[in-house]
């Protein structure tokens with residue numbers, strides 16, 4: 188199989204986290220989206236959480252209205268989120284499990300246990316032209332069930348691989364699980380995406396998995412921008428002070 192270009196979606200939740208730290212408008216979400224458009228990324232991802240800890244409803248509607256880049260909405264499978272998604276009509280929707288007390292999405296969906304509810308949600312969203320993906324662990328049973336309930340895509344949770352890589356543990360075992368899951372998704376006719384905990388180093392192994400066509404990356408890209416931008420910002424500030 189010829190390797191297709193890997194699409195990159197940038198998750199900008201943590202721009203909103205910084206903004207909300209001061210309850211103001213800075214840093215601005217739409218300005219971030221405009222900048223990302225210039226960098227030629229393929230899409231923007233935001234997670235509207237039940238507790239609205241970062242992205243707010245207003246951000247979602249503003250991003251859709253300005254339409255700088257295709258919008259991928261991450262959300263839990265709840266009636267409230269379905270209603271919002273059907274109002275916004277994003278390009279794509281990634282359904283994720285959500286626990287109020289977690290710091291970030293901790294694991295994949297249990298598609299088998301929740302198949303009835305998910306099947307209904309998936310078919311409602313697809314009928315409105317939204318590309319739907321299910322965020323799942325690299326588990327063959329979950330991938331098979333995802334295909335059965337009619338989703339367009341799966342996004343494989345790479346968090347355990349990223350943790351093992353970071354801890355210098357046996358990440359090859361985790362990587363193998365991702366590879367097997369991606370091959371199965373492809374064989375079943377599903378688009379295969381991946382994300383969570385990816386960075387400059389650990390992403391290289393993932394890019395070698397031909398079946399994965401899209402990555403969604405947030406925390407590292409926003410954090411790394413500090414190291415790539417801090418020096419320039421301080422220089423600009425010192426320049427102002429010297430005048």
Ligand code: PXP
Nearest residue numbers: 292322382383384403404405406
């Ligand atoms: N994909 C999904 C479904 C997620 O929930 C997240 C975290 O919001 C990501 C990708 C991005 O993970 P990270 O912020 O660790 O890059």
